[in-house]
Amino acid sequence: MIPISEMIGTGKTQTTFDRTTIEDATIYAAEDADMSWRLYLKLRSELEAQNDVNEHGWSMLRLANDIEWPIVPILAEMEIAGIKLDTKVLGEIGSRLGARINQLKGEIFDQAGEEFNMGSPAQLGQILYGRLGLPTAGLKKGKTGVSTAADVLEKLRDAHPIIPLIMEFRELDKLKNTYVDALPELVGADGRIHTSFNQTIAQTGRLSSTNPNLQNIPVRTELGREIRGAFVAPEGRVLVSADYSQIELRVAAALAGDEGMIETFKAGIDLHQQTAAELYGVKLDEVTKAQRYAAKTINFGVLYGMSAHGLSVATGMEGREAAGFIERYFEVRPKLREYIDETKKFAYDNQYTATLFGRRRACPEIRSTNFMLRSGAERMAVNVPIQGTAADIYKLAMIDVARKLDADCDLLLQIHDELIVEAPTAKGEAVADMMREVMGSVIDLGVPLAVDTEIGVNWGEL
DNA sequence: TCGCTAGAACCA
DNA sequence: AACGTGGTTCTAGCGA
Numbered sequence: 148m149i150p151i152s153e154m155i156g157t158g159k160t161q162t163t164f165d166r167t168t169i170e171d172a173t174i175y176a177a178e179d180a181d182m183s184w185r186l187y188l189k190l191r192s193e194l195e196a197q198n199d200v201n202e203h204g205w206s207m208l209r210l211a212n213d214i215e216w217p218i219v220p221i222l223a224e225m226e227i228a229g230i231k232l233d234t235k236v237l238g239e240i241g242s243r244l245g246a247r248i249n250q251l252k253g254e255i256f257d258q259a260g261e262e263f264n265m266g267s268p269a270q271l272g273q274i275l276y277g278r279l280g281l282p283t284a285g286l287k288k289g290k291t292g293v294s295t296a297a298d299v300l301e302k303l304r305d306a307h308p309i310i311p312l313i314m315e316f317r318e319l320d321k322l323k324n325t326y327v328d329a330l331p332e333l334v335g336a337d338g339r340i341h342t343s344f345n346q347t348i349a350q351t352g353r354l355s356s357t358n359p360n361l362q363n364i365p366v367r368t369e370l371g372r373e374i375r376g377a378f379v380a381p382e383g384r385v386l387v388s389a390d391y392s393q394i395e396l397r398v399a400a401a402l403a404g405d406e407g408m409i410e411t412f413k414a415g416i417d418l419h420q421q422t423a424a425e426l427y428g429v430k431l432d433e434v435t436k437a438q439r440y441a442a443k444t445i446n447f448g449v450l451y452g453m454s455a456h457g458l459s460v461a462t463g464m465e466g467r468e469a470a471g472f473i474e475r476y477f478e479v480r481p482k483l484r485e486y487i488d489e490t491k492k493f494a495y496d497n498q499y500t501a502t503l504f505g506r507r508r509a510c511p512e513i514r515s516t517n518f519m520l521r522s523g524a525e526r527m528a529v530n531v532p533i534q535g536t537a538a539d540i541y542k543l544a545m546i547d548v549a550r551k552l553d554a555d556c557d558l559l560l561q562i563h564d565e566l567i568v569e570a571p572t573a574k575g576e577a578v579a580d581m582m583r584e585v586m587g588s589v590i591d592l593g594v595p596l597a598v599d600t601e602i603g604v605n606w607g608e609l
Numbered sequence: 610t611c612g613c614t615a616g617a618a619c620c621a
Numbered sequence: 622a623a624c625g626t627g628g629t630t631c632t633a634g635c636g637a
Contacts, residue, residue: 266632268616289616296617321618325630351627353621360629363620371619395621395626444625453625461625519623530626534621538627563621563627 205505214504214542215346221549221558222344222354228557228569229339230361233605234331236377240370244323251316258309265316268295274309281306287460322365326374333359340378344561351531352506352538354561362562364606376607385575385602388609389548389582390565391540392597393418398536399450401592402503403486407479412594419443425479426472445476450483450533452526487529494528502535537564540596544586551581567606575602 194208256262259278263270272292275281281303287294297317303310333340342361344354356362364378365371380386396418400408411421416431423434423442434442441462448458459469477484494500494513501507508531512524541563548566549558556570556578566586570578579600586598601609 264633266617267634269633291615294616317618321631324632325619329630345628349627353627355628357629360620363618363629365619367619448625451625454623456623457625523624526625527627534626537621565621 201501201503201505203503203505205503207505207507210505210539214539214546217546218346218542221545222346224549225558225560226341226343228559229335229337229341230559230567230569230606231339231379231381232330232334233377233379234334237327237331237374240373240377241323241327244319244327244370248316248319248323251312251319255309255312255316258307258312265313266320271295271313275303275307279307279309318368319370322370322374326365330359330377342560349538350508350527351535352502352542353534353563354538354541361560372607374607375609376605378606380569380604383572384569385572385604386559386606386609387568387570387575387578387582387600387602388565388606389568389579389586389598389600391537391586392599394537394540394564394596395533396446396450397592397594397596398503398540399483399486399533401594402532402536403480403483405480405482405486408483409594412597415597419446422446422476426475441472445472449473449476450487451530452522490529490532491525494525500528500531502532502539504536504539506535506539508535540589541566543589547585547589548582551585552578567609 191208191211194206194211198206198208200206200209252265255265259274261274261278263274265271269291272295275295276283276293283293286299286302287296293299295313297314300310300314304314330340335341340359340361342356343358344356346354348355354362365374378386396408397412399405400412408418411418417439419439419442420431420434422445423429423438424431426442426445427434427438429438441464444461445453445458448461453461455466455470455473458464458473459466462469464472490500491513494510498511498513499507499509508527510524510528510531512520513528515521515524541561545558545561545566548568552558552568553570553574556568556574558566559569560567566582568578568582579602583598583600587596589596603609
């Protein structure tokens with residue numbers, strides 16, 4: 148028997164077998180199970196020895212016992228269930244996209260005056276900033292030259308007719324290659340797509356999804372929603388979705404104890420709109436779309452350490468305007484600024500931060516004398532309690548929802564703040580009601596947890 | 610041919 | 622002065 152000490156920290160927990168014979172595979176499987184069990188016993192006893200309970204009654208041991216272990220069989224069932232894909236829908240989208248992409252290629256080559264590989268940012272940069280001589284002043288640069296990313300091209304939109312063509316090409320090419328063409332290849336014999344949910348990847352406690360990633364299926368554009376429409380419920384069944392509304396901001400309000408934010412959520416007011424009204428000094432119903440958008444950027448950005456410079460780049464404001472914007476934001480929310488400062492101090496003293504449920508993430512670089520490393524560590528440290536507490540809540544919600552589902556209903560997907568269940572059509576409404584109730588009462592933060600539900604025969608409708 | 614990084618895109 | 626956080630996948634380009 149191989150000692151655990153020789154396995155831990157080596158990145159592997161099994162002897163290497165090529166697993167081409169049934170004997171090898173059997174030994175491998177046995178060794179895998181054995182090593183997992185021995186690691187479990189060892190790590191569990193470490194948690195039992197450590198077991199320090201926080202002010203909310205949670206410890207890492209309880210986190211393991213009450214959240215992480217119960218999630219395991221639920222994730223397994225979700226992976227096994229899979230979600231049905233209508234490949235015909237994607238086929239139609241694919242041929243339409245193929246035609247448009249070819250058309251765009253032709254127009255782009257005409258405008259460029261030569262053919263080049265549009266999949267290569269280096270070649271595209273040479274065309275734009277070299278051959279066509281577009282201005283590069285103030286544009287974002289990478290290691291290899293001036294960036295050609297979408298936010299940079301947006302600034303050049305009116306500088307040359309080739310720019311909007313390239314932006315459309317990029318969008319369509321990405322969606323076709325990553326989703327429209329790739330997903331049908333992964334459909335199993337049951338007509339369904341089976342992702343893998345990874346429980347131990349994201350450093351904040353979120354899940355991740357691979358092969359394929361079903362947590363980044365497009366939604367923002369019209370075409371994106373069309374692609375979502377290819378994920379369907381079988382005949383006689385529906386998809387039910389339930390998603391938390393602005394949960395990270397609600398968590399931040401609760402953790403900081405900011406009365407203003409808490410009152411806004413209690414009153415059911417749109418926080419981005421409220422923020423805009425405060426920052427621009429106008430009434431709630433006078434807030435314009437642009438003002439709300441800027442407030443949304445600041446609500447999320449400032450919380451995670453966005454600088455005045457970053458805000459000005461993201462919104463197009465002048466640097467001084469952005470700085471004033473952030474200053475006013477924190478004047479209105481003094482408790483939030485206090486909370487962020489205290490979190491950084493805690494991180495400096497302890498070299499980790501934690502979620503309300505006791506999940507920890509180390510931040511050793513918090514004491515670095517290198518500005519970039521240190522400020523990066525500070526942003527992570529501040530983010531962990533917020534994103535991580537929300538992640539813990541999602542997991543608790545999964546456990547409670549899974550427990551309450553009838554045998555003929557299946558939990559299919561978790562996209563962070565959203566759960567998708569497949570149910571018999573007649574049970575759709577009841578499942579939606581149950582999810583709203585259960586997800587909303589997973590924990591009492593002193594801030595209401597609003598849950599929106601939708602029912603449809605495909606994901607695009609949700 | 611394969612493994613790696615960079616840059617770009619998609620999501621929360 | 623400086624880079625909002627957390628993920629996955631795709632292609633190009635490079636070197637072993």
